[in-house]
Amino acid sequence: MLRTDTGAEAEIASRLGVAVLIPCYNEEAAIGKVVADFRAALPDAEIYVYDNNSTDRTMEMAAAAGAVVRRELHQGKGRVVRRMFTDIDADIYVMVDGDATYDAPSAGAMIERLVGDRLDMVVAVRVDSEEAAYRPGHRTGNWLLTGFVSMVFGETFTDMLSGYRVFTRRFVKSFPALSGGFEIETELTVHALELEVPVGEFRTPYYARPEGSASKLNTWRDGFRILRTILKLYRSERPLPFFGAIGVSLGIASVGFAIPLFVTYFREGLVPRVPTAMLSTGLMLLAFLLIAVGIVLDTVTRGRRELKLLSYLAQRAPAEERRRGA
Numbered sequence: 001m002l003r004t005d006t007g008a009e010a011e012i013a014s015r016l017g018v019a020v021l022i023p024c025y026n027e028e029a030a031i032g033k034v035v036a037d038f039r040a041a042l043p044d045a046e047i048y049v050y051d052n053n054s055t056d057r058t059m060e061m062a063a064a065a066g067a068v069v070r071r072e073l074h075q076g077k078g079r080v081v082r083r084m085f086t087d088i089d090a091d092i093y094v095m096v097d098g099d100a101t102y103d104a105p106s107a108g109a110m111i112e113r114l115v116g117d118r119l120d121m122v123v124a125v126r127v128d129s130e131e132a133a134y135r136p137g138h139r140t141g142n143w144l145l146t147g148f149v150s151m152v153f154g155e156t157f158t159d160m161l162s163g164y165r166v167f168t169r170r171f172v173k174s175f176p177a178l179s180g181g182f183e184i185e186t187e188l189t190v191h192a193l194e195l196e197v198p199v200g201e202f203r204t205p206y207y208a209r210p211e212g213s214a215s216k217l218n219t220w221r222d223g224f225r226i227l228r229t230i231l232k233l234y235r236s237e238r239p240l241p242f243f244g245a246i247g248v249s250l251g252i253a254s255v256g257f258a259i260p261l262f263v264t265y266f267r268e269g270l271v272p273r274v275p276t277a278m279l280s281t282g283l284m285l286l287a288f289l290l291i292a293v294g295i296v297l298d299t300v301t302r303g304r305r306e307l308k309l310l311s312y313l314a315q316r317a318p319a320e321e322r323r324r325g326a
Contacts, residue, residue: 016091016092016111016115016318017046017089017090017091017092018042018044018045018046018090018091018092018093018094018111019045019046019047019048019088019089019090019092019093019094020038020042020045020046020047020048020094020096020107021048021050021081021084021088021093021094021095021096022034022035022038022047022048022049022050022062022067022095022096022097022098023050023052023077023080023081023084023095023097023098024049024050024051024052024054024058024062024098025051025052025053025054025058025077026054026055026056026058027054027058027098027099028054028056028057028058028061029210029211030098030099030100030209030210031049031058031061031062031065031067031098031100032061032062032064032065033100033210034096034098034099034100034104035047035049035062035065035066035067036065036066037100037104037105038094038096038104038107039065039066040104041104041105041107041108042094042107042108042111045094046068046088046090047066047067047068048067048068048069048070048084048088049062049067049068049069049070049098050070050071050072050080050083050084051069051070051071051072052071052072052075052076052077052079052080053071053072053073053075058098059071062098070087076179077184078177078178078179078183078184078187081095081177081184082177085172085173085175085177089169090169091168091169091318092111092114092115092166092167092168092169092318093166093167093168093169093172094107094110094111094165094166095163095164095165095166095167096163096164096165097163097164099209100207100209100210101206101207101208101209102124102126102163102164102204102206102207103124103204103205103206103207106124106164106202106204106205107166109202110122110124110166110202110204111166113166113200113202114166114167114168114200115318117198117200118198118317119168119198119199119200120167120168120170120171120192120197120198120199121165121166121167121168121171121188121192121197121199121200122165122166122199122200122201122202123157123159123160123162123164123165123189123199123200123201123202124159124162124164124165124201124202124203124204125157125158125159125162125201125202125203125204126159126162126164126204126206127203127204127205127206128205128206128207142159142160142161145160145161145186145227145230146158146159146160146161148227148230149186149189149190149193149230152230152234152238153190153193153194153234153237153238154193157189157199157201158201159201160185160186160189161185161186162185163185164204165188168315168317168318169315169318170312170313170314170315170316170317171191171192171197171312173311173315174191174195174308174309174311174312174314174315175188175191176191176308179229183225183228183229186229186230186233187229187233190230190233190237191308194237194305194308195305195308195309195312197312236301237301237305238301239293239294239297239298239300239301240294240295240297240298241294242294243290243291243293243294243297244290244291244294246290247286247287247288247289247290247291247294248287248291249287250283250284250286250287250290251283251284251287251288253283254280254281254283254284254287255280255284257276257279257280257283258277258280258284260273260276261273261276261277261280
């Protein structure tokens with residue numbers, strides 16, 4: 001990858017205000033190591049641990065490791081992320097799960113990539129270093145969901161569900177977090193694709209959880225929730241194709257029911273199957289109604305997208321902000 005002005009970018013990166021955000025739920029066995037590793041990797045960063053009603057000693061272990069510990073009472077990772085993005089002000093945000101599976105030393109390189117290439121989000125692509133790190137069910141689900149998002153929203157990321165990401169302030173403050181659970185990574189990805197902001201990926205090692213730590217992700221339950229989120233986002237962000245496709249399908253069905261009726265009418269001058277005729281008429285009316293709804297909602301969606309883009313543009317890129325303040 002071609003890089004220019006490396007020295008200047010490194011100097012700017014060293015002066016940025018960096019916040020490490022760690023959402024946590026029952027990570028007593030891992031959180032101390034996570035905080036210590038990121039403290040070593042980013043010594044000038046503020047490290048925040050947001051506990052989500054843990055029943056173990058997660059908060060005590062995080063505080064003992066030197067993190068700023070706060071609590072979010074509304075259950076769900078998405079709600080924790082929304083609270084973190086609302087509370088914390090920084091130039092650069094590093095978001096990582098508190099399970100000690102992600103590589104803290106990669107954070108510096110990810111920030112350098114973000115600033116040097118003037119990106120708004122860098123996603124860590126997980127490269128498992130141990131067989132137990134990345135379960136086959138999770139890997140397959142990630143591949144399927146990533147492919148589905150790519151088909152629906154266009155070219156996307158290699159590892160859409162990665163919990164290790166670096167953001168600029170303008171990305172975070174323009175992101176309307178609506179998801180409540182593990183769907184938050186999907187929503188972050190779609191937000192980037194919708195606004196067409198510059199993004200990138202960075203390959204990082206991925207480790208197995210430490211002994212005593214268990215995954216909260218259920219492959220089937222959370223997979224279906226993520227798929228449902230993708231469909232809801234498609235409906236809200238692409239209303240014309242969504243409702244238009246349903247309308248066209250109903251229109252085709254209506255024509256299919258009507259053809260035999262017209263054939264009979266032209267041959268005999270009669271319409272013997274009145275219920276079928278009423279069904280065909282109803283389906284065609286519903287088809288036109290759905291297409292009209294899609295057109296109206298598409299106009300509304302464009303307005304919402306413009307507001308998000310204005311919110312995004314209201315914040316300066318970190319490198320430019322620091323240059324002006326220098």
